[in-house]
Amino acid sequence: MLNVRDISVYYGVIPAVRDLSLSVERGQLATIVGANGAGKTTTLKAIMGTLLPKRGKIEYKGADVTEFPADRRAGMGIALIPEGRQIFARLTVKENLLLGAYHRRDKDGVKKDQAWIYDLFPVLQERETQLAGTLSGGEQQMLALGRGLMSHPELLLLDEPSLGLAPIIVSDIYKVINEINKSGITILLVEQNINMAMKVADYAYIMETGMLRSCGSPEEVMNRESIMKAYLGE
Amino acid sequence: MLTPEYLTQQIFNGIVFGAMYALLALGMTVIYGILRLIHFAHGALITVGAFCFYLFFMVFGLPFPAAIALIIAVGALMGVVLDVVAYKKAVGGPEVSMLITSLGFYIFIENLMKLIVTPQPYAFHTPEYLDKIYSMPMLTFRTIDIFIIVISVAIMVFFQLFVKKTRMGTAMRATSESGEAARMLGININRIISISFILASAIAAITGFMLGAKYGQIAYNMGFMAGVKAFVAIVIGGVGSIPGAMLGGFILGILEMFSVAFLPPGYAAYRDGIVFFILIIILIVKPSGIFGQREVES
Numbered sequence: 001m002l003n004v005r006d007i008s009v010y011y012g013v014i015p016a017v018r019d020l021s022l023s024v025e026r027g028q029l030a031t032i033v034g035a036n037g038a039g040k041t042t043t044l045k046a047i048m049g050t051l052l053p054k055r056g057k058i059e060y061k062g063a064d065v066t067e068f069p070a071d072r073r074a075g076m077g078i079a080l081i082p083e084g085r086q087i088f089a090r091l092t093v094k095e096n097l098l099l100g101a102y103h104r105r106d107k108d109g110v111k112k113d114q115a116w117i118y119d120l121f122p123v124l125q126e127r128e129t130q131l132a133g134t135l136s137g138g139e140q141q142m143l144a145l146g147r148g149l150m151s152h153p154e155l156l157l158l159d160e161p162s163l164g165l166a167p168i169i170v171s172d173i174y175k176v177i178n179e180i181n182k183s184g185i186t187i188l189l190v191e192q193n194i195n196m197a198m199k200v201a202d203y204a205y206i207m208e209t210g211m212l213r214s215c216g217s218p219e220e221v222m223n224r225e226s227i228m229k230a231y232l233g234e
Numbered sequence: 235m236l237t238p239e240y241l242t243q244q245i246f247n248g249i250v251f252g253a254m255y256a257l258l259a260l261g262m263t264v265i266y267g268i269l270r271l272i273h274f275a276h277g278a279l280i281t282v283g284a285f286c287f288y289l290f291f292m293v294f295g296l297p298f299p300a301a302i303a304l305i306i307a308v309g310a311l312m313g314v315v316l317d318v319v320a321y322k323k324a325v326g327g328p329e330v331s332m333l334i335t336s337l338g339f340y341i342f343i344e345n346l347m348k349l350i351v352t353p354q355p356y357a358f359h360t361p362e363y364l365d366k367i368y369s370m371p372m373l374t375f376r377t378i379d380i381f382i383i384v385i386s387v388a389i390m391v392f393f394q395l396f397v398k399k400t401r402m403g404t405a406m407r408a409t410s411e412s413g414e415a416a417r418m419l420g421i422n423i424n425r426i427i428s429i430s431f432i433l434a435s436a437i438a439a440i441t442g443f444m445l446g447a448k449y450g451q452i453a454y455n456m457g458f459m460a461g462v463k464a465f466v467a468i469v470i471g472g473v474g475s476i477p478g479a480m481l482g483g484f485i486l487g488i489l490e491m492f493s494v495a496f497l498p499p500g501y502a503a504y505r506d507g508i509v510f511f512i513l514i515i516i517l518i519v520k521p522s523g524i525f526g527q528r529e530v531e532s
Contacts, residue, residue: 071420071423079419086415088412091411095404099404
């Protein structure tokens with residue numbers, strides 16, 4: 001479904017990602033793990049289109065989308081739930097959710113997805129008319145997830161959904177991530193929380209200083225001690 | 235003399251001027267919210283709007299509603315021109331380059347107007363029915379005052395409904411909070427920017443007509459002070475807040491009228507200086523303005 005081939009992404013002259021290739025199959029839950037600064041977020045931004053790679057190619061559903069701007073990719077079914085959530089604090093919960101469906105024309109489908117999201121996160125329905133900035137950290141993460149789902153994505157890019165949340169809330173969020181994947185949505189998950197990510201993923205990529213270090217099934221990857229050492233910096 | 239009649243009259247005048255400042259501040263705030271740009275060129279649209287009305291109504295002799303419709307169209311068109319010619323290329327660059335572009339655009343238009351219409355002020359006439367004087371026990375006013383208040387309030391109400399209730403308006407508010415997040419949701423930011431410029435510029439053009447009608451004369455540089463005062467109104471109300479900008483406009487209008495009314499006659503000419511004095515006081519006492527929010531960390 002997603003094919004990233006040899007991309008290099010720069011911030012000005014500084015390379016953040018070099019010659020990275022990865023692919024995600026339809027229905028898969030793939031994960032990219034790695035230490036802070038490894039280039040995980042940059043990779044997701046390049047796939048979403050908020051950053052354009054200097055070299056390489058990104059193919060999505062068989063089409064070359066390398067040059068497409070983010071809003072066009074959103075229309076093709078890619079959604080990114082950014083690190084730090086980036087919900088609109090001065091808009092209500094409901095307005096945030098409806099903006100997720102901004103490019104959609106199928107009113108019935110939007111209603112159905114909204115009902116599904118309220119089903120996944122009942123607290124969002126309770127707080128529908130509240131300003132999003134008044135929600136707790138966990139609720140904001142739920143809203144960010146819900147807003148991403150409102151676009152009816154085929155490929156969901158998740159950037160550190162566990163960041164800054166209490167462990168009990170993290171496990172709630174991960175339950176839902178699993179459920180979303182079971183519903184047929186392909187997920188590419190970026191995490192520093194390696195244990196959590198490996199538990200849910202079908203396939204894992206390990207990144208280190210902007211490059212791909214290793215990939216395989218979570219068991220394979222976890223068993224390679226050298227890689228664990230690299231991750232832990234030993 | 236400080237009589238109740240005098241006080242009522244000054245408050246009323248303040249509201250009329252405040253309404254116009256509020257309209258200008260509204261447009262500038264919308265643009266600031268989306269581009270983080272202090273839109274100096276807004277003032278140029280005031281001048282252009284006023285002179286276009288002069289041209290359509292007094293020179294060509296078009297009916298009043300047609301002249302008004304035309305200046306709204308000209309304002310909107312100028313908004314498109316500004317967006318395409320001046321800003322499209324500067325968006326995404328350093329913020330200061332847009333600021334300079336905006337200032338440059340203002341200076342360009344002002345000089346162009348000076349060249350076309352000469353520095354001489356023009357007497358500005360409205361249809362007779364807008365010039366009728368009504369005297370009441372507490373208040374004397376002209377029809378144009380009522381026109382200004384009614385139209386301004388109507389525009390502000392419609393604008394609030396637009397940003398609060400429509401899909402496009404919600405997207406606009408989202409964009410002003412975080413352009414990157416909005417783009418990821420599939421919102422076409424360029425279109426939001428264009429629409430903001432068109433709306434703000436059309437409103438500025440009609441405000442130009444109002445200012446001309448209220449003062450009774452227009453000049454090539456009339457937009458400068460008005461634009462700067464609109465910015466002061468924004469600071470009073472709290473940068474980034476639409477209701478704040480509108481409230482700031484009214485507060486500024488009333489303060490300005492009071493400063494004219496209560497100072498000895500010789501000092502009335504310093505009204506603009508007094509406006510800035512008030513701005514400095516406000517910046518010291520409440521730097522974020524009445525409805526100001528701290529910038530949200532991204």
